[in-house]
Amino acid sequence: MKKRVLVVHFSQTGQLTRVLNKALSPLRDARHIELVEARIQSSENFKFPWDTIKFFDAFPETVYLDPPQNMPLKIEDEESFDLIILGYQPWFLSPSMPMSAFMLSYQAKKILNAKPVITIIGCRNMWIEAQKTMKELIGDCNARLIDNVVLIDQSGPIESLITTPRWMLTGKKDAFWGLSAAGIKDENINASSRFGERLCEKLKGEITDEPMLSNLGAVVADARFVATEKIAKRSFRIWGALIRLLGKRGSKARVPVVIIYVIFLFLLIITVVPINMAIQTIIRRLFKAKVAKMLLNIEKPSGR
Numbered sequence: 001m002k003k004r005v006l007v008v009h010f011s012q013t014g015q016l017t018r019v020l021n022k023a024l025s026p027l028r029d030a031r032h033i034e035l036v037e038a039r040i041q042s043s044e045n046f047k048f049p050w051d052t053i054k055f056f057d058a059f060p061e062t063v064y065l066d067p068p069q070n071m072p073l074k075i076e077d078e079e080s081f082d083l084i085i086l087g088y089q090p091w092f093l094s095p096s097m098p099m100s101a102f103m104l105s106y107q108a109k110k111i112l113n114a115k116p117v118i119t120i121i122g123c124r125n126m127w128i129e130a131q132k133t134m135k136e137l138i139g140d141c142n143a144r145l146i147d148n149v150v151l152i153d154q155s156g157p158i159e160s161l162i163t164t165p166r167w168m169l170t171g172k173k174d175a176f177w178g179l180s181a182a183g184i185k186d187e188n189i190n191a192s193s194r195f196g197e198r199l200c201e202k203l204k205g206e207i208t209d210e211p212m213l214s215n216l217g218a219v220v221a222d223a224r225f226v227a228t229e230k231i232a233k234r235s236f237r238i239w240g241a242l243i244r245l246l247g248k249r250g251s252k253a254r255v256p257v258v259i260i261y262v263i264f265l266f267l268l269i270i271t272v273v274p275i276n277m278a279i280q281t282i283i284r285r286l287f288k289a290k291v292a293k294m295l296l297n298i299e300k301p302s303g304r
């Protein structure tokens, strides 16, 4: 019998769609696999490129998992899949709103119930906190995460603080002023077909709880971001709670506080983040073994 694999994903610029097309192309041609692809459609049109205020005004609801609803996915026999692949991107260190809307839906509870799940993430470089939330959402659907693949942008951590917002707010992705282009390198997208090739092999047998994508460089966690993400997520939650008291997303009453938060975030990035990164470098050198163990845990289930 053919293995039924469902891929559910959302992509605003089409980047993650390209990643999934490449990664899953071997599954499409395999005789022993039926691949069903479902693209999430939000009831809200998340316009790209983003308007600056709308972009930042989206963080409170993203972090508090309070997204607009999605259109139901049109899938036949939705409870009969052998494997579910979820393609998502972090927004503000949380799963993007269209993906969290799916995960919170009754339909997701039905589709994912008791199923093995693989997550495929395409993002700037900060995915650790989002994946923590995603694991909880997967658990809430009574499903189990067996693999995780992460593809990150080609610009470094500092460069991408400029190149990613420029891409999101203007739509311009190209290299400029000596900085790399925004987004995931074509080379890395193309190389992701290795995941599909491995899955084709593994899906000839039984699917267990063991990871199928080990030793393929699926996930490399960067120690520099662990504490930074934690601090930033906490700040999103504190400011997000305050902004949500002022009104619904899009309401004028929120705008002044959103602007103050953007200024605060900018100051945080140019002051606290470098200091924190320097402290983290010292800690990493002092506690090499502990940090290595922590990264191994974060990289589970698939690992490097």
Ligand SMILES: Cc1cc2nc3c(=O)[nH]c(=O)nc-3n(C[C@H](O)[C@H](O)[C@H](O)COP(=O)(O)O)c2cc1C
Pocket (backbone or CB within 6 Å): 010, 011, 012, 013, 014, 015, 016, 017, 055, 058, 089, 090, 091, 092, 093, 094, 122, 123, 124, 125, 126, 127, 164, 168
């Ligand atoms: C509102 C918003 C917030 C984002 N926040 C993060 C983030 O916290 N971490 C990260 O690595 N990338 C972040 N990104 C970048 C996305 O994860 C992703 O790389 C980009 O949106 C392109 O994905 P897509 O076109 O496939 O949807 C954010 C993008 C948007 C639009």
